[in-house]
Amino acid sequence: MKREPVVLTFSGVDRALVTAGPAVLGAVLGIVLPMIARWAVDLEIPLPFRPVWVVVGSMDRWWEVAVQATILAVLGALATMEILRRTALVTVADDEVRLDIADDHVRLARAEIEAVYREGDALVVLDRESKQAFRGEPRADKARLEQAFREFGYPWRDADPFxxxxxxxxxxxxxxxxxxxxxxxxxxxxxxxxxxxxxxxxxxxxxxxxxxxxxxxxxxxxxxxxxx
Incomplete structure (x- = not known):
């Protein structure tokens, strides 16, 4: 009986960290950086880029801190967008594997796949000529990828077989x-x-x-x- 495809993406915790983490971190940094900068300047020790520390430490009005926190939160949101843009959503089905990164969509039939393995942060799929049919950073971790590919009977390898x-x-x-x-x-x-x-x-x-x-x-x- 044909099984339902498994979609491999971020876990709940990872999704929260990726989608909200950078923006929240940016906002928090925007609030605490002026206090840290004032403390560092008052120590009267050699500081790299000291004028920058002085400028940041001079931000003591609420609206200045709010503007800085907003800017850093926006930068964090842009970092989230970049993570989502460069990581792959992996769908494993009985007859094919689908890999989606931004506007790039790769579909590989089971018969075309010679080996699947992780190499560093990248997921690699080799075809029957041992060419890299796909190489990219997946959203799911190695354990979930291995479990799904093995359960569907794909040739998962612990390392590059060649x-x-x-x-x-x-x-x-x-x-x-x-x-x-x-x-x-x-x-x-x-x-x-x-x-x-x-x-x-x-x-x-x-x-x-x-x-x-x-x-x-x-x-x-x-x-x-x-x-x-």
């Missing part, structure tokens, strides 16, 4: 075709510039050339794709 095939990339070693070297070189520049979108596009280009890549900071590791 980890031993990776080689650290160094320029001009002669181990790779010229086209692959060119893409990895361009991608190294993108990683140094923190250009995530460009690095992702170059990852896709490597897939088309028959290679996978993963990152450790700005260092790249490559392997040939493996068909199942």
């Amino acid at each position: 980890a031993e095939l990776y080689h650290r990339w160094a320029p001009e070693t002669g181990l790779l075709p010229v086209a692959v070297e060119a893409v990895l070189s361009a991608r190294a520049v993108a990683l140094r510039k923190k250009a995530g979108r460009e690095a992702g596009e170059l990852r896709d280009a490597l897939h088309k050339l028959g290679y996978a890549v993963r990152d450790d900071g700005d260092q790249q590791f490559w392997r040939p794709l493996v068909r199942s």
Whole structure:
């Protein structure tokens, strides 16, 4: 019998922390910062950016504190929006997995999925050619993800099943075709510039050339794709 899909998102506590926490923290900081600043200035010790501390400590009228608290609360709300924008809602069903990040919606049929695992904060789904069909930060924690994928019979792994095939990339070693070297070189520049979108596009280009890549900071590791 076909089961109802499971939607994996923030737990109740995590949802409260993400949706209200940053704004509340910002408001509280706006109220207490002037008191902390006055206390620090009165100590007459060397302070980095001392003029800033003096300005903040000078805010003692209620409306000045209220304005500052409102500004920091708005910044907290913007931080919440950014967290929601970059994290994935994961839906696990009998026949497919759906992954939704902002306006990006990925649907992967069960038959297309070779492995699912966590790598750091990211959820990774590999297809039958061992390409990364999806990589992103999920809203659910690892335990809930693992439980859902295992219950629905998906190939959950404790780690990357192809980890031993990776080689650290160094320029001009002669181990790779010229086209692959060119893409990895361009991608190294993108990683140094923190250009995530460009690095992702170059990852896709490597897939088309028959290679996978993963990152450790700005260092790249490559392997040939493996068909199942």
